[in-house]
């Protein structure tokens with residue numbers, strides 16, 4: 001069977017999506033990157049390989065996320081795309097009329113505005129921690145609540161506590177304070193959901209025109225408390241797509257499918273699942289060529305140098321004999 | 323004498339004038355290195371914490387010049403367009419540098435204000451020349467050469483759509499060809515993607531600070547238009563659309579250019595505003611542009627804030643996504 005593979009490498013999670021030639025999801029993986037992107041990409045490949053029947057043939061590969069370049073040189077990608085476009089493509093494939101995408105992942109959050117099926121505007125927040133999945137994880141942990149139950153419990157609240165949500169540090173200390181005052185856990189959780197949503201709308205979505213259909217995706221979309229808080233704040237229905245947690249990977253796979261079908265002659269660059277069994281090594285050094293002192297990253301496969309980046313001048317990246 | 327000119331802030335506006343002027347007076351002009359990691363680091367170390375990024379970078383350029391010049395040139399700039407001011411930070415620059423960096427060589431800090439009259443540039447030249455101990459006759463001669471060439475440089479920039487990058491300035495000094503081809507009213511190319519790039523000259527033309535933004539756009543086949551290659555009368559025409567007159571030059575250039583090109587429909591594919599963190603004027607202008615452009619959705623708009631911690635990763639992601647947006651709009 002002909003398939004396409006999408007890989008989304010972020011600093012918190014690394015996701016895989018394998019789709020068939022109609023764009024149907026065959027298999028998805030959501031793995032923790034844990035600071036080891038190369039190992040995570042390889043173990044993802046291994047897991048896919050073990051799960052799949054042998055008649056699978058990968059016809060194209062797309063990578064996205066902050067580690068898209070790294071993933072691309074490890075697996076051999078046909079398309080390397082930014083995560084905004086990838087998320088939009090995936091969303092459109094599930095809800096073709098989508099006009100607004102709210103995305104909250106582990107390490108960042110974004111908003112994408114679409115009209116007539118094309119992206120017209122977007123914004124992205126990579127600085128502020130208060131609006132991300134990692135922050136929610138931490139607070140759930142602090143309250144001793146499994147993150148999976150976070151939303152469920154929050155939704156029970158009748159009297160949400162008001163939590164200052166401007167910044168992660170304030171939100172946290174405010175929450176601790178409210179906890180000490182004896183507020184109910186569900187009220188605090190709901191308050192936290194509302195704070196995160198307010199913060200997102202005031203910062204990430206500032207000045208954007210949010211029209212329905214609104215799709216909510218990214219890891220945090222699993223949290224029904226946040227979804228509810230968005231619905232209450234925006235006064236609209238919020239759609240969480242089936243594959244909300246791997247939309248970037250799905251988008252990358254769809255983009256690979258599109259690129260390969262536009263050019264029928266082209267063979268995929270995919271190195272095959274064997275890539276998972278090769279030895280990869282990333283090294284870095286400081287270039288002394290000029291006062292920029294760039295940190296150059298070198299990627300080796302089985303001791304052969306295959307890619308380099310990090311230079312501002314092209315001195316290293318443009319000189320890799322492949 | 324070796325006169326050190328920092329490759330920062332006003333360099334991007336007046337350098338050709340001063341270079342020719344100083345050389346006509348018989349001095350050697352030493353330019354600091356293009357911004358690099360060390361310059362940025364020195365800037366962060368020496369400048370006061372709450373300064374905007376470009377002012378910090380400026381301090382780094384001063385440090386870069388310290389051991390190789392006899393005097394430093396840090397003019398006190400007040401106004402570069404009649405009836406308008408520029409950011410007050412420029413005014414305090416010589417004093418700021420004096421109090422932040424120890425062991426400085428002598429500084430030439432004569433005022434530059436053309437608030438009343440464009441010709442007042444001559445007053446600036448006179449005070450520099452006098453500080454350096456030259457006769458009025460020589461100063462006047464040097465001024466005439468410099469201002470004539472500087473004016474033709476500015477015309478050349480517009481007529482040849484030459485962005486004042488370092489390379490752009492060089493090609494002006496090297497070329498003896500005639501620069502006076504007729505300038506087009508609009509610089510929009512027909513078969514390319516056209517992007518209007520807005521921001522302070524010392525941000526958008528400093529390749530280190532802008533993370534090579536202009537080159538990155540050009541590599542994607544995009545034609546980059548900046549206020550520096552737009553005829554002044556077009557910018558003024560654009561700025562007239564604002565209810566209030568804008569009294570500071572850089573804000574006017576940005577807003578005026580936007581209003582002038584905003585209604586070009588699909589001929590203009592996108593507008594990018596590169597703003598620096600800690601810049602009051604930028605945040606006001608950015609806010610204004612965002613409201614105007616996002617609300618009407620006339621043309622895709624991207625606002626990028628840069629600070630000393632900006633990673634190239636997130637920057638590239640935004641830029642690539644924006645290029646996808648404008649390509650998508652073109653196709654539709």
Ligand code: SF4
Nearest residue numbers: 287289290294311313
């Ligand atoms: S890679 Fe290029 S820009 Fe970076 S330090 Fe080396 S020579 Fe300088």
Ligand code: SF4
Nearest residue numbers: 374376409411601602
């Ligand atoms: S205009 Fe902004 S960036 Fe320029 S000197 Fe003033 S505060 Fe700094």
